[in-house]
Amino acid sequence: LGNSEVGLGELHYSLAINACAFSNVDKHGEIYAFEIATQLFDELVNSPDLKPTSRTYAWFIQCCGRLRVPDQLRYARTKNAFDRCCEDGLVDDFVMGRLIGAASDDLLLKLLAPAGYNGQRRNGRMNVSKLPDSWTSRTRKKKG
Helix, strand or coil: CCCCCCCCCHHHHHHHHHHHHCCCCCHHHHHHHHHHHHHHHHHHHCCCCCCCCHHHHHHHHHHHHHCCCCHHHHHHHHHHHHHHHHHHCCCCHHHHHHHHHHCCHHHHHHHHHHHCCCCCCECCECCHHHCCHHHHCCCCCCCC
């Protein structure tokens, strides 16, 4: 069955992660959707052949914020995803929008303190040009 020559790419993983974020079921179903999203995310970021994009990180962070999972797990996985995104230089407006929507005030302060964030949310946005260059070094749009 199927075509053995067709493989999964980053977009396939990212779309499946995004679908998990919108699992509108009971709490147990959302925990299961989170487990699936986490497994897909981990497979992608650890793949020798595929690399995550900013959308991968953004949609996984959105999963962390939307799904009803224990706070400690939400905190740890959001922090891990954002830290990796920064290391990969892929933070952009899309990632920041999802992070601001998903993270608690305390987590935002911890994650964004190196960028001079002082805890003030401004209309759910943060100017990406104010972030460290290393966090945004691989994004397509020039800052400015």
